[in-house]
Each structure stands twice: as C-alpha cells, then as structure tokens.
Amino acid sequence: MQVLDGKIASQSVKEQLRQEVSQLMAEGKRAPHLAAILVGSNGASETYVANKVKSCAEIGFESTLVRLEETVSEEALLNTIQNLNNDAGIDGILVQLPLPKHISEQKVIETIHPDKDVDGFHPNSVGKLVQGLETFVPATPYGIMLMLEHFNISTKGKHAVVIGRSNIVGRPMSVLLSSNHAYGNCTVTICHSHTANLKEICLQGDIIVAALGRPEFVKADMVKPGAVIIDVGITRVNDATAKKGYRIKGDVAYNEVATVAGAITPVPGGVGLMTIAGLMKNTLVAYKRRIS
Ligand SMILES: NC(=O)c1ccc[n+]([C@@H]2O[C@H](COP(=O)([O-])OP(=O)(O)OC[C@H]3O[C@@H](n4cnc5c(N)ncnc54)[C@H](OP(=O)(O)O)[C@@H]3O)[C@@H](O)[C@H]2O)c1
Incomplete structure (x- = not known):
C-alpha cells in the first residue's frame, strides 16, 4: 500500500515554482502577487488563508491579505474585488469561502476578473475547463x-x-x-x-x-x-x-x-496541501499572462 504523501508532492511543486520565481527576480522582474480576501474570522478559513499566505512567502510570491468584518455588505465586498481587479500589481484574487449568508457567493465569484480567477470558480473558467481549453483549474x-x-x-x-x-x-x-x-x-x-x-x-x-x-x-x-x-x-x-x-x-x-x-x-x-500547490501554480500562470 502506497501513501500518497501531500507533503512530498506539494514540496516538489513548490520547489519548481520557487526556482521559477528566483529566475524571474534575477531577470529584474517583479514577483507574482496574490490577493486573498477573508470575511469574518471562521477558524478553518483563518487556517486556510494563513497557509496560502505562508506558501506565497516560501515560494517568493508577494501576497496581500484583505480582512473584512463578518458584517461587511455585499456591495463593499464587490467593490473591494473591483479595486483588486483594477490593480495592475495584483495577479490573482481569491475570496475564501464560505461567506456569510447575506452575501451571494455566485456574485462574488462572477465579480473576480477571469484573468485573475486563480481559484478557477468563475463561469468563464469552468466553461473553458469543460471544453478542454486552457484555463485556471479549480x-x-x-x-x-x-x-x-x-x-x-x-x-x-x-x-x-x-x-x-x-x-x-x-x-x-x-x-x-x-x-x-x-x-x-x-x-x-x-x-x-x-x-x-x-x-x-x-x-x-x-x-x-x-x-x-x-x-x-x-x-x-x-x-x-x-x-x-x-x-x-x-x-x-x-x-x-x-x-x-x-x-x-x-x-x-x-x-x-x-x-x-x-x-x-x-x-x-x-x-x-496539494490545493495550495494548485493555487500557487495558477497564480504564476496568471502573472505570466499579465507580464507577457
Ligand atoms: N482538501 C481540500 O483542500 C479541500 C478543498 C475543498 C473542500 N474540501 C472538503 O471536501 C469536502 C467536500 O467539499 P465540497 O465543498 O465539495 O462540499 P459540498 O459543497 O457540501 O458538496 C458535497 C457533495 O457531496 C454530496 N454528498 C453529501 N452527502 C452524501 C452522501 N451521503 N452520499 C453521496 N454524496 C453525498 C452532496 O450531494 P448533493 O449535491 O446531492 O447535495 C454534494 O454534491 C468537505 O469536507 C470540504 O471541507 C477540502
């Protein structure tokens, strides 16, 4: 019986990414930048987001964590996403799910620009996945x-x-x-x-x-x-x-x-652990598309 150890597999993916980033930096380019939005303070979500931010640091990505109150309005959250969509320095955006009941997850997912949709939840990304086209895979x-x-x-x-x-x-x-x-x-x-x-x-x-x-x-x-x-x-x-x-x-x-x-x-x-590796790979792809 073989244990499929996520530590080993994810470290291998992250090491490849780390080397790619250090090569980019050696060429004088900026680092890939992931923005994460966390609404409220759900214990599991805090842990997931902290692990994502930590992985960014290990690989050499920049990360920005935007914390919003549990009571934030849907409109304010959508505006925050729009601002990140318009920020040329941000390559990937993720909104940690689940969200409070008063906010529509679907609206949030659809507000993230497809070019920055590193979680791969936008209908654009899903449609491309189903058609076998290159896209961000969840x-x-x-x-x-x-x-x-x-x-x-x-x-x-x-x-x-x-x-x-x-x-x-x-x-x-x-x-x-x-x-x-x-x-x-x-x-x-x-x-x-x-x-x-x-x-x-x-x-x-x-x-x-x-x-x-x-x-x-x-x-x-x-x-x-x-x-x-x-x-x-x-x-x-x-x-x-x-x-x-x-x-x-x-x-x-x-x-x-x-x-x-x-x-x-x-x-x-x-x-x-592999989920984080997948997210990091998507972020690098988003970055490369943006700077090319
Ligand atoms: N490891 C990771 O990185 C990671 C990432 C995401 C999620 N997760 C975990 O993965 C699990 C699933 O997450 P999710 O977001 O996909 O959950 P979800 O949205 O709640 O979906 C659960 C799915 O399981 C089906 N289901 C529930 N009870 C069932 C049963 N008794 N028999 C057969 N099917 C059943 C549901 O069927 P219906 O559609 O008929 O309701 C639904 O399709 C959760 O434990 C979550 O925490 C882990």
Whole structure:
C-alpha cells in the first residue's frame, strides 16, 4: 500500500515554482502577487488563508491579505474585488469561502476578473475547463491532478468514482478525470446524495475520490482491493482528548481502508496541501499572462 504523501508532492511543486520565481527576480522582474480576501474570522478559513499566505512567502510570491468584518455588505465586498481587479500589481484574487449568508457567493465569484480567477470558480473558467481549453483549474481538483502526476498514478481506462458534485471539487474533478490527457481518460461515475447503491458503485472504482464532507464515510467494505483512494474531506470533529479540542477527519476511514487500498492520501497531509500547490501554480500562470 502506497501513501500518497501531500507533503512530498506539494514540496516538489513548490520547489519548481520557487526556482521559477528566483529566475524571474534575477531577470529584474517583479514577483507574482496574490490577493486573498477573508470575511469574518471562521477558524478553518483563518487556517486556510494563513497557509496560502505562508506558501506565497516560501515560494517568493508577494501576497496581500484583505480582512473584512463578518458584517461587511455585499456591495463593499464587490467593490473591494473591483479595486483588486483594477490593480495592475495584483495577479490573482481569491475570496475564501464560505461567506456569510447575506452575501451571494455566485456574485462574488462572477465579480473576480477571469484573468485573475486563480481559484478557477468563475463561469468563464469552468466553461473553458469543460471544453478542454486552457484555463485556471479549480485549485483542489488541480492539486489532485498534480498529485496523480507526481506519483505517476495510471488513470487511462480506469473507472473513477467521484463522490460529491460541488462546483469546487466533485464536478470539476469528474471533468478532469474524464478528459483526454495524461492523467485523465478515466470512465467516470459521479455520485451525490441521491445516488442509489453507492456502495456497489464504489466497489467498482479503480479510483475513488471522496469529496462529500462526511467524516470517515468510505469504509473498507466499499473499496475494491488495490484501488487508489483520494480523500478530499476536511471536517473538524470535536474531541476533548485533542489539544485543540477537535481533530481533522477526512471522508475516508483511513485505518481500515488502508488495509484494502493500493494507494491512499492521508488527512491531514494529503489533498489539502496539494490545493495550495494548485493555487500557487495558477497564480504564476496568471502573472505570466499579465507580464507577457
Ligand atoms: N482538501 C481540500 O483542500 C479541500 C478543498 C475543498 C473542500 N474540501 C472538503 O471536501 C469536502 C467536500 O467539499 P465540497 O465543498 O465539495 O462540499 P459540498 O459543497 O457540501 O458538496 C458535497 C457533495 O457531496 C454530496 N454528498 C453529501 N452527502 C452524501 C452522501 N451521503 N452520499 C453521496 N454524496 C453525498 C452532496 O450531494 P448533493 O449535491 O446531492 O447535495 C454534494 O454534491 C468537505 O469536507 C470540504 O471541507 C477540502
């Protein structure tokens, strides 16, 4: 059984990026610049944004963190995005989700200029992805593809089962795995909360991508021996014995599934780190397009 270690794969991607940035700097160019907007102070969102900012620093990117109050109006947030759209020094913009209920995520996503849409959530980016055109791929599915590439996981002709159909993970993941490229060419089944016989479908999967947000949902008896298991889930589960009072759980019951799987990503230390690597790669692409 192979552990698909996100630390190793993400470090490799980040090292390549670091070298590219240092080359750019040696040529006298400015550094790529990512702007992140954080609304409110949700604990998980704080951690995600802090990790993104830290990764920028490691690679040599500039980053700007814009913090807005939980009560900020939708209009004020959209204006902030417009200002970043118009700022020539900013290459990529991300707005950390989820947002407070009074703000439309869709409006926010659509306000980010497609050229700076490094999270790849804008309908322009999604449309291009579906058509197989070059675009910003949503960071988590992109990170998973980078992981498959890093560990040279064979996908061609395999049956991939994707559990979850969200716009940020499941749906784009299903598109990428079914697309005609080196780490695609799978036959994909996409499952959701109305899927009948989920266990039977999972048992047919050579690859399972679990992205449903239900801790330890995928059990050993749902997994075909030797299958590749990609665990996207991140849920904070209360645990009084843990230092922080909670533990991070994936969507896969790791200990039991690891006895059946051929390869598996851990949580933490798996897909989450690759998501940041995907975001960083998108930011460099956005930068290169802008300065070329
Ligand atoms: N590692 C990372 O970097 C990263 C990045 C993003 C998200 N995540 C994590 O990944 C998980 C999924 O995130 P998301 O944003 O995609 O979640 P989401 O928007 O809540 O979508 C969950 C999807 O799972 C489906 N689902 C829920 N319960 C199910 C069940 N019992 N059986 C089959 N399908 C079921 C839902 O079906 P319906 O469509 O029918 O409701 C939905 O399509 C969460 O734990 C999130 O924290 C991790």
